[in-house]
Amino acid sequence: MPLLLLSLDDTLLDRAGAFRAWATDFLYRIGAPAYDLEWLLSVDADGMASTWDVAEGLRERYRLRIPAIDLVDEVRGAIMDRMRLSPLTACALAIAEDAGWVPVVVTNGETRQQEEKLRKTGLDRYLADWVISEEAGVRKPNPRIFAIAAERARMRLGGAWMIGDSPEADIGGAAGVGVRSVWLHRGRRWIESRYAPTRTAEGVIAAVAEVLASR
Numbered sequence: 001m002p003l004l005l006l007s008l009d010d011t012l013l014d015r016a017g018a019f020r021a022w023a024t025d026f027l028y029r030i031g032a033p034a035y036d037l038e039w040l041l042s043v044d045a046d047g048m049a050s051t052w053d054v055a056e057g058l059r060e061r062y063r064l065r066i067p068a069i070d071l072v073d074e075v076r077g078a079i080m081d082r083m084r085l086s087p088l089t090a091c092a093l094a095i096a097e098d099a100g101w102v103p104v105v106v107t108n109g110e111t112r113q114q115e116e117k118l119r120k121t122g123l124d125r126y127l128a129d130w131v132i133s134e135e136a137g138v139r140k141p142n143p144r145i146f147a148i149a150a151e152r153a154r155m156r157l158g159g160a161w162m163i164g165d166s167p168e169a170d171i172g173g174a175a176g177v178g179v180r181s182v183w184l185h186r187g188r189r190w191i192e193s194r195y196a197p198t199r200t201a202e203g204v205i206a207a208v209a210e211v212l213a214s215r
């Protein structure tokens with residue numbers, strides 16, 4: 001039985017869509033021009049930036065008097081509320097499991113937030129386990145976090161695949177431990193020359209199909 005490692009945000013759940021929806025609504029509410037959306041998306045950097053930095057950025061740019069902590073709570077709450085597990089994604093995970101794959105999420109983020117995403121969406125029921133960087137004490141692409149994922153599932157990394165959207169964290173991380181990978185391009189071109197994904201796919205369902213076809 002091989003391991004199927006998966007990123008959480010923007011792989012199994014549409015975090016970018018949830019953030020964009022909140023950001024559009026927020027800018028409208030404070031009377032900011034709609035074209036500021038691009039600025040706000042760049043500050044968020046696809047969730048790579050800390051929510052505290054996003055809050056501070058907003059407070060400075062619009063001279064908001066809302067305390068940063070309230071803004072942070074709003075952003076996190078809104079993202080959580082808007083995240084849904086697509087039934088097709090759930091179905092793809094179930095099919096992979098039926099075919100003998102052991103799905104384990106490997107995600108960079110805060111334990112409380114990431115676990116809430118897993119449980120609220122019901123994604124936890126489709127996973128054998130998960131590793132969150134905060135509780136693991138190490139982040140992707142560090143090889144150690146992939147080793148921890150294998151340990152949790154009591155499996156080896158040999159024969160595993162990694163599916164993810166981040167070139168460095170997911171694909172670079174997988175390459176670092178000799179694991180094959182599928183990169184979710186999300187409309188981007190591959191530009192990294194130090195490593196490359198084994199396959200590229202449009203979304204997680206196509207990516208799971210690629211992995212199943214590999215055996």
Ligand SMILES: [Mg+2]
Binds near residue numbers: 008009011
């Ligand atoms: Mg991701």
